[in-house]
Amino acid sequence: MSVTAIDPTRSVSDRLEATGTSNALELRGVSKYFGALAALQDITLSVRPGERRAVLGSNGAGKTTLFNCITGDFLPTHGSVRFFGEDVTEFAAHERIRRGLRRTYQISLLFTGLSVLDNIYLACCGVSRNRFSFLRPRRNDALMATAEDLVRVVHLEDIKNTKVSALAYGQQRQLEIAMALSGAPRFILFDEPAAGLSPTERSELIEILTGLPGHMGYIIIEHDMDVALRVSEQVSMMHNGRIFKEGKPAEIEEDPEVQALYLGGGHD
Numbered sequence: 643m644s645v646t647a648i649d650p651t652r653s654v655s656d657r658l659e660a661t662g663t664s665n666a667l668e669l670r671g672v673s674k675y676f677g678a679l680a681a682l683q684d685i686t687l688s689v690r691p692g693e694r695r696a697v698l699g700s701n702g703a704g705k706t707t708l709f710n711c712i713t714g715d716f717l718p719t720h721g722s723v724r725f726f727g728e729d730v731t732e733f734a735a736h737e738r739i740r741r742g743l744r745r746t747y748q749i750s751l752l753f754t755g756l757s758v759l760d761n762i763y764l765a766c767c768g769v770s771r772n773r774f775s776f777l778r779p780r781r782n783d784a785l786m787a788t789a790e791d792l793v794r795v796v797h798l799e800d801i802k803n804t805k806v807s808a809l810a811y812g813q814q815r816q817l818e819i820a821m822a823l824s825g826a827p828r829f830i831l832f833d834e835p836a837a838g839l840s841p842t843e844r845s846e847l848i849e850i851l852t853g854l855p856g857h858m859g860y861i862i863i864e865h866d867m868d869v870a871l872r873v874s875e876q877v878s879m880m881h882n883g884r885i886f887k888e889g890k891p892a893e894i895e896e897d898p899e900v901q902a903l904y905l906g907g908g909h910d
């Protein structure tokens with residue numbers, strides 16, 4: 643199986659030229675406190691449209707809290723979150739979804755009694771404009787065509803009619819990615835997509851992520867450095883609620899401070 647690494651300079655600038663807009667995501671001075679505990683402290687982060695960013699850090703560094711502040715699951719204690727130029731700091735999660743923000747979760751949210759294709763189709767229905775219509779006796783052909791496209795994007799076309807309960811774990815994670823892609827998102831947050839995957843499944847995941855359409859930017863939280871560094875163009879390192887280093891994957895991999903804190907010391 644061949645894995646194509648992202649060209650870090652050309653792909654980003656090409657995408658920026660194509661989109662011609664401001665940052666996809668912009669966090670300014672974001673902090674999040676749980677009582678006296680500072681889970682996030684003064685986070686400032688800019689991600690350009692189409693950019694692929696990895697956020698790495700030890701357990702408890704604040705990565706999931708960061709995602710929750712971006713998605714609207716948590717309201718930051720201080721600071722602001724902008725999505726494609728719009729201040730969404732106080733927007734509910736569904737309002738951000740409507741603007742094209744998606745995420746995957748560490749826990750599975752699939753309908754195990756339905757087929758792969760039906761799960762994706764339902765996800766497409768969920769984010770379509772007509773989702774509140776009760777008068778839909780037949781399948782929507784356009785949404786089904788989209789679901790068929792997505793099944794191919796995540797390499798599940800050969801088992802599209804298989805029930806989710808019969809899928810291998812890695813295939814279920816691939817399906818979750820397809821569901822996050824429903825409704826043509828502008829930006830996706832991937833929460834540890836490689837967790838629990840076999841080496842073969844990880845290679846498949848790398849292929850899927852690097853093969854996503856160029857305009858589709860994302861942030862990936864990942865403990866697997868090999869996956870994270872191969873699917874990202876820029877890396878932000880977190881520790882104790884702060885981003886302490888940013889750089890390209892090769893720079894991060896060779897950085898002595900990163901090695902001391904993360905690579906050398908493990909993340910437990």
Ligand SMILES: Nc1ncnc2c1ncn2[C@@H]1O[C@H](COP(=O)(O)OP(=O)(O)OP(=O)(O)O)[C@@H](O)[C@H]1O
Binds near residue numbers: 700
């Ligand atoms: N809802 C919550 N209530 C109280 N404390 C929380 C809550 N969510 C997270 N925390 C705390 O905030 C800190 C950051 O947690 P967070 O889950 O964001 O870290 P993480 O980097 O995602 O860790 P992991 O890699 O283990 O998932 C931790 O000390 C955690 O215990």
